Amino acid sequence: MSRLEKHAWFNIAVFAAACVLFAIAYPRIGLLPATGCIGLCGLWGLTPRLFYPKGNLYAFLDEREQVIMRRSLQNGHAVFWALYFLSGMLAWTLHRGSDITIPADALIPLVVGSLIVVEVVRSISVLILSKTGLNHAEL
């Protein structure tokens, strides 16, 4: 398993732990404090960067892995914009004709949740592309 795949598995493990912690904490301490648990997992997610030169994973990657990394970032971006569109349209559809607005408290979890989904999609893309292959000319 390459370093890039290990990093992707690590990311997925961090997010799985964050989801479990959030699910445990939310009923007990509420929405916003529970997002603090996700924040703590974010700190854990940063730890591998301590072992990379200048915190940069790219320095360890060869050209194929860099191509996979870039393509996975593109996939993550595509998913982010799809989520952005769908959540916006969903909110508009649900509250059309009413004066209800999205609560300010929900914004932070929404943004954090979107970024988590993006990072998970990116990590899964890395694992899939590492197995299926990718041409240098595909970018």
Added chain:
Amino acid sequence: MQNCKINNQIRRLRFEHGEMTQEELGDKVGVTRQTIIALEAQKYYPSLELAFRIARAFSVHVEDVFQHSDG
């Protein structure tokens, strides 16, 4: 874009050069063993720079390692 396939002789050349391992070739050309595996399985087409480095590692011309065929 026209369909094409790039075949390579990396596996054969490795064995002709003292049964060089994928790890050794990877170290010589500056990529991981996984990338050499992907190249041999034709799951990854290398950059021109890497193609030249691989050819140089075997002391042959690029076209002795990689062959282009229209599909």
